[in-house]
Amino acid sequence: METILLQLLNGLDKGSAYALIALGLTLIFGTLGVVNFAHGAIFMIGAFCAVTLSRIFSISFETVDPTKLDFLGNPAKIKTPYVEAWFGADAGAWMIDWAVPLAILFSIPIMIAVGWAMERGLIKHFYKRPHADQILVTFGLAIVLQEIIKYFYGANPISTPAPDAFRGSFDFGAALGFDPNVIIYPYWRLIYFGFAAVVIGAVFSFLRFTTFGMVVRAGMADRETVGLLGINIDRKFTIMFGLAAAVAGMAGVMYAPILSPNYHMGMDFLVLSFVVVVVGGMGSLPGAVAAGFLLGILESFSSMNEIKSIIPGIDQIIIYVVAIIILLTRPRGLMGKKGVMED
Amino acid sequence: MSKTDLTRRVSRRGVIKTGAIAGAGLALPTIFTSGARAFTNEPTGGTVTLGFNVPQSGAYADEGADELRAYQLAVEHLNGEGDGGMLNTFSSKVLEGNGILGKKVGFVTGDTQTKSDAARASAKSMIEKDGAVMITGGSSSGVAVAVQGLCQEAGVIFMAGLTHSNDTTGKDKKANGFRHFFNAYMSGAALAPVLAARYGADRKAYHLTADYTWGWTQEESIAAATEALGWETVNKVRTPLGAGDFSSYITPVLQTDADVLILNHYGGDMVNSLTNAVQFGLRDKMVNGKQFEIVVPLFSRLMARGAGENIKGILGSTNWHWSLSDEGSQAFVKSFGTKYGFPPSQAAHTCYVQSLLYADAVARAGSFNPCAVVEALEGFEFDGLGNGPTLYRAEDHQCFKDVLVVRGKENPTSEFDLLEVVEITPAAQVTYPVDHPMFAGGALGDCNAG
Numbered sequence: 001m002e003t004i005l006l007q008l009l010n011g012l013d014k015g016s017a018y019a020l021i022a023l024g025l026t027l028i029f030g031t032l033g034v035v036n037f038a039h040g041a042i043f044m045i046g047a048f049c050a051v052t053l054s055r056i057f058s059i060s061f062e063t064v065d066p067t068k069l070d071f072l073g074n075p076a077k078i079k080t081p082y083v084e085a086w087f088g089a090d091a092g093a094w095m096i097d098w099a100v101p102l103a104i105l106f107s108i109p110i111m112i113a114v115g116w117a118m119e120r121g122l123i124k125h126f127y128k129r130p131h132a133d134q135i136l137v138t139f140g141l142a143i144v145l146q147e148i149i150k151y152f153y154g155a156n157p158i159s160t161p162a163p164d165a166f167r168g169s170f171d172f173g174a175a176l177g178f179d180p181n182v183i184i185y186p187y188w189r190l191i192y193f194g195f196a197a198v199v200i201g202a203v204f205s206f207l208r209f210t211t212f213g214m215v216v217r218a219g220m221a222d223r224e225t226v227g228l229l230g231i232n233i234d235r236k237f238t239i240m241f242g243l244a245a246a247v248a249g250m251a252g253v254m255y256a257p258i259l260s261p262n263y264h265m266g267m268d269f270l271v272l273s274f275v276v277v278v279v280g281g282m283g284s285l286p287g288a289v290a291a292g293f294l295l296g297i298l299e300s301f302s303s304m305n306e307i308k309s310i311i312p313g314i315d316q317i318i319i320y321v322v323a324i325i326i327l328l329t330r331p332r333g334l335m336g337k338k339g340v341m342e343d
Numbered sequence: 344m345s346k347t348d349l350t351r352r353v354s355r356r357g358v359i360k361t362g363a364i365a366g367a368g369l370a371l372p373t374i375f376t377s378g379a380r381a382f383t384n385e386p387t388g389g390t391v392t393l394g395f396n397v398p399q400s401g402a403y404a405d406e407g408a409d410e411l412r413a414y415q416l417a418v419e420h421l422n423g424e425g426d427g428g429m430l431n432t433f434s435s436k437v438l439e440g441n442g443i444l445g446k447k448v449g450f451v452t453g454d455t456q457t458k459s460d461a462a463r464a465s466a467k468s469m470i471e472k473d474g475a476v477m478i479t480g481g482s483s484s485g486v487a488v489a490v491q492g493l494c495q496e497a498g499v500i501f502m503a504g505l506t507h508s509n510d511t512t513g514k515d516k517k518a519n520g521f522r523h524f525f526n527a528y529m530s531g532a533a534l535a536p537v538l539a540a541r542y543g544a545d546r547k548a549y550h551l552t553a554d555y556t557w558g559w560t561q562e563e564s565i566a567a568a569t570e571a572l573g574w575e576t577v578n579k580v581r582t583p584l585g586a587g588d589f590s591s592y593i594t595p596v597l598q599t600d601a602d603v604l605i606l607n608h609y610g611g612d613m614v615n616s617l618t619n620a621v622q623f624g625l626r627d628k629m630v631n632g633k634q635f636e637i638v639v640p641l642f643s644r645l646m647a648r649g650a651g652e653n654i655k656g657i658l659g660s661t662n663w664h665w666s667l668s669d670e671g672s673q674a675f676v677k678s679f680g681t682k683y684g685f686p687p688s689q690a691a692h693t694c695y696v697q698s699l700l701y702a703d704a705v706a707r708a709g710s711f712n713p714c715a716v717v718e719a720l721e722g723f724e725f726d727g728l729g730n731g732p733t734l735y736r737a738e739d740h741q742c743f744k745d746v747l748v749v750r751g752k753e754n755p756t757s758e759f760d761l762l763e764v765v766e767i768t769p770a771a772q773v774t775y776p777v778d779h780p781m782f783a784g785g786a787l788g789d790c791n792a793g
Contacts, residue, residue: 002598003594003595003598006594006597006598007591007594010590010591010594013590014588014590014591068756070757071665071666071676071680071685071686071757071759071760072676072677072680072681076756076757150400150404154404154405155400155401155402155403155404155405156405156610156611156614156645156646156648156649157611157614157615157649158648158649159614159618159648159649159650159651159652159653161651161652167622168624168627169622169623169624169627181597181624181628181629182597182598183597184597184623184624185623186622186623186624188622189590189622258588258622259587259588259615259618260611260614260615260618260649260650260651262402262611262649264402265587268585268587299591300590300591303591303592303595304591304595305578305580305595308580315583315591316583
C-alpha cells in the first residue's frame, strides 16, 4: 500500500510536467495547426530563466582578504553579492534564496517574447507547409536553442535549489497512520503539483470565461468563419503562442529545483509530451492534461522493482505500449476530436 | 584496316601484358612507400601530430573542454613554452622541452560526442587524414573501449583519458592501449575500508546503477569490496542512462531495510540521482537504528558542482585532486591555474599526464614506432606526476598508484573547493593480480605498428 501511494505521488509530479508541456503543445497545435518540436526547448529556457535570475542575484564584487589564500597561494578574493550590499545582508540573502519562485515573474515576459519571436520570426512562414516541414524546422530550432544555452551556460547540470523554507519532505506515512519515514515526499514536488493545477485551471478559465478565450476557441473550431466575421484571428493566435510559451516556461522554472537544469532537458520531455498529446487526442486540451497525468503515473508504477522483476525494462517502454494500445482502440486518442489531423 | 590486323593489334595476350605493366606501374609508388614507411604515420618532417579526441559536444562537453586545456598545456610544456609544469617534477628526465625527439609537437582535435561511433570516426579521421601518431582523451568507458580497438587495428598508440570501467584494461585491453586513470575495482578497494570504518561493518546497501559497461563493473566492484567487509547487498537496480528524474528509483529504497544507498552514476545522472535522494529525505532517515548514508563511488569535481549542497558529507573516490600538496600536483595546478584562472579537474590531470608519459616513452625508446613505445611504457615506474610512485603494469597496461578517498566538503571556501581528501589509499591496497576474475576474458595481444 505504501509503495502504491508513493508511486502515485511520484507520478503526479512527473505527470504535472508532462501535462503542462502537452497543454502548451496542444494550444499551439489547436490554434495555429503547427506541430511545434521546439516546445521542449521553451521548457528548458524557462528552467534557465531560474538559473539566470539566480546568477543575476549572485553577481558580486570582489574584495581582497589578505588573511585567506586562493588555490594558487595568492590573497583570496572574497565575493559579496551586490544585492546584499544594496539591500542589506538579510534581504540580499532572501532574494538569492527565493530566486526560483521570483523567476516565475521574471520568466513570463521573457517567455512571451521568446514565443512571439519564434512565431513571428520563423514559424508563421510554415503555417501552410506540410506537418513534416514544420517538424523539421521546429526540431532544428530546438537544437539551435539548445546549443545557444550550452554556449552560455555549459553542458553540466546547474544546481538551482528551492528556497530553504521548502527543502525537506512531508511525512505522509505518519499523517495517514502508516509507519513514519516510509511515505515521505519532498515539499517542492507537492508545490509543483499545486502550481501545475493552478496554471492548468487558469488556462482553462481564460479560454472558457473570457471573450478572448471564446474567440480563440471559435477560431480553433472554424478559423475561416471567425475570420469572415472581421476578427483578426491570426493576431489572437500569435498571442496564444506566447501564452503557450509562458506556460511551458513557468513549468520549466518550477522544475529547476527538481532536476538541475541542463541544455538538453527539454528534449527529454519533448518526445514524451508528444506521446501525451497524441494519447490525449490531438487538439484536445482536457485530453492533454488527462493523458499527462495518466502516463506520468503509469511510468512511475512501471519503475517499481516488483513490476520490473516480472517484465524487465518495462519502465522504458510503458508509455509507448500504452500509446499503441490506446491508439489501436481509440484512433483519435482519449478525447480526440473528429477531423483533427485527419485530412 | 582488316579484321586480322585489328585482332593482331588488340589480342587477348596484349591486353593482359599491357594491363600487367600498367598495374605494376601504378602499384610501384605504393610498394616503395610501404617499404619506406616503418609504421603508421611515421613523422618525417619537423613536426609530430598528436590527436586529442575529447567530448566537445554532448553532456560531457565541459569535461572535454578541461581535457583539451590540459592537452594544450602539455603541448606547450613539451615544446619548451610556459613554466614546464610537471616536466620539472617528473622522475624521468629525458624530455628537454624541445618537442619529442626534436620534432615540434602539433595537435589536431576530434569530437567524441561521448558516442562510440562518433569517437571512432573522429579518431579515424585524425589518423588517416591528419597523420596523428597517437590518439588520446575521452570521458567515457564505452568510447575508450571503442577507440582503443580502432587504434589497435590502425597501428597507433591510444593513451586513454577518463575511463573507469574495469573492462578498459580488463576484457577489452589491447596492446596499443594504456590507461593512467584508476578503475572501478580500485575505487571499491579504496572506499570499502573507509566506509566500514566510518559507517560500521553491519550495513545493508542498495545499489542504483547506470545500465552500461562502466556502471556494471563499478557495481560489481563496490558490492564485492563491501560484502567482503561484512556489508549485505539488499538490491541492485539498473537505471537507464540519462533517466533525468530518478524519484521512481529512489522511493523504493524507502520501502526496504537498506541503510546505505550506493549511486553508481556519473555526470548528469549522478547529479540528478543524488539530488533526488537528498530531496526525498534519505540523508535524514534513520534505519536499523543507524543514520542512512549515501555513497558516490566515483566523484568528479566538475560534475559535483551540479549537485550543489547535496554533495556535502558524501564519500567517494577520485583519481586526483588539485588540493594535493605533492610537488608534481602543485606544479601542475600552478601552470594550469595561472593559464586558465581555475584549478584543473581530475580529467585534465590524467590527460596531461598521459601526454607526458607518451612523449617520455618515445624519447626513451628513441622512436615513434608504436611497438617501441609499448615496450618503453610496459613496466615503467615513475614519480612526480601527482599520484606518488606509479607503475604502468606490463601485463594489462594499467597504472597502479595511490587512490584518493574524498568527501563533499561541509564548508567550501570557493566554488572549486567542493571535495576534501579524507584518505590516500596506498597503491598496494588497490593492486590486484593480472588474472583477477573481474578483469578476465580478454588478451592484450601483440602490438600493431600498422
